[in-house]
């Protein structure tokens with residue numbers, strides 16, 4: 001008879017870890033041709049004293065990005081996505097927009113997790129920046145080194161019996177947060193680079209952990225690239241103000257370069273739209289950037305809000 005087990009780790013192509021009384025590594029049966037993901041529920045069968053994964057139970061959702069070889073599926077059956085970002089030099093709105101777009105596509109609930117809030121007294125400004133860029137987003141402040149920031153605040157977004165996942169660049173402190181939730185320092189963490197606060201890709205594979213209250217959490221390695229299809233409708237969700245505005249350009253296929261009646265250029269020139277945001281929007285849509293198009297050439301050296309904030313510490 002088939003038994004169903006959760007996949008907690010994937011090793012190479014055919015070997016998966018499942019959650020029995022003890023974690024166990026088993027092979028995929030030849031008839032299972034689809035790639036197994038962390039978080040999958042697997043039908044397993046005993047054949048000649050050996051347990052094999054034979055089938056993947058229908059997934060409720062998947063998280064995916066595009067990489068050089070096409071769609072890459074990262075995890076399955078996830079209820080809550082914590083997009084982790086630290087309040088230091090590694091804070092990068094463009095990267096967060098990409099994480100947010102892939103997170104939204106999965107249909108899971110999303111919560112931005114500002115990590116390392118012990119590092120700056122301006123952490124609320126980082127929170128404001130996130131709320132400004134991601135309208136209705138939930139944002140929490142955490143630190144594993146300062147008890148003023150209680151990391152169990154994450155439980156407000158994540159119910160019993162649900163699966164959550166940490167995504168975010170290398171070094172933002174995903175595994176450190178998980179060690180706190182596990183109340184056990186079992187996951188390796190490593191210092192970040194001094195010059196730019198980037199991580200060292202310490203976690204190298206996705207792994208699902210069980211917390212004692214029946215919540216599950218998947219730790220992931222920081223992604224080196226977050227590819228998104230230019231037709232992903234969540235681009236318009238993140239940049240809804242620009243997407244709305246450009247409908248009023250005189251030409252429906254306006255490239256916002258030098259067309260008469262371009263409301264996007266007008267909004268940039270009047271200061272109503274942030275030029276860097278428009279650049280990021282066009283880039284995600286696979287279009288040429290604005291920089292070389294603007295009538296007044298390269299914009300004056302206005303510093304972005306993020307740059308100003310980083311300088312303040």
Ligand SMILES: Nc1nc2c(ncn2[C@@H]2O[C@H](COP(=O)(O)OP(=O)(O)OP(=O)(O)O)[C@@H](O)[C@H]2O)c(=O)[nH]1
Nearest residue numbers: 144171172173174175176189190191201202203222
């Ligand atoms: N100041 C401060 N440092 C932290 C905090 N959380 C993590 N760190 C440090 O940040 C560094 C990276 O932490 P990790 O937990 O390994 O980061 P990660 O996101 O898992 O990184 P990858 O596994 O490479 O994706 C370590 O030196 C941690 O001690 C925090 O709340 N405050």
Ligand SMILES: [Mg+2]
Nearest residue numbers: 174175202203
């Ligand atoms: Mg890690």
Ligand SMILES: [Zn+2]
Nearest residue numbers: 249254256262
């Ligand atoms: Zn236009």
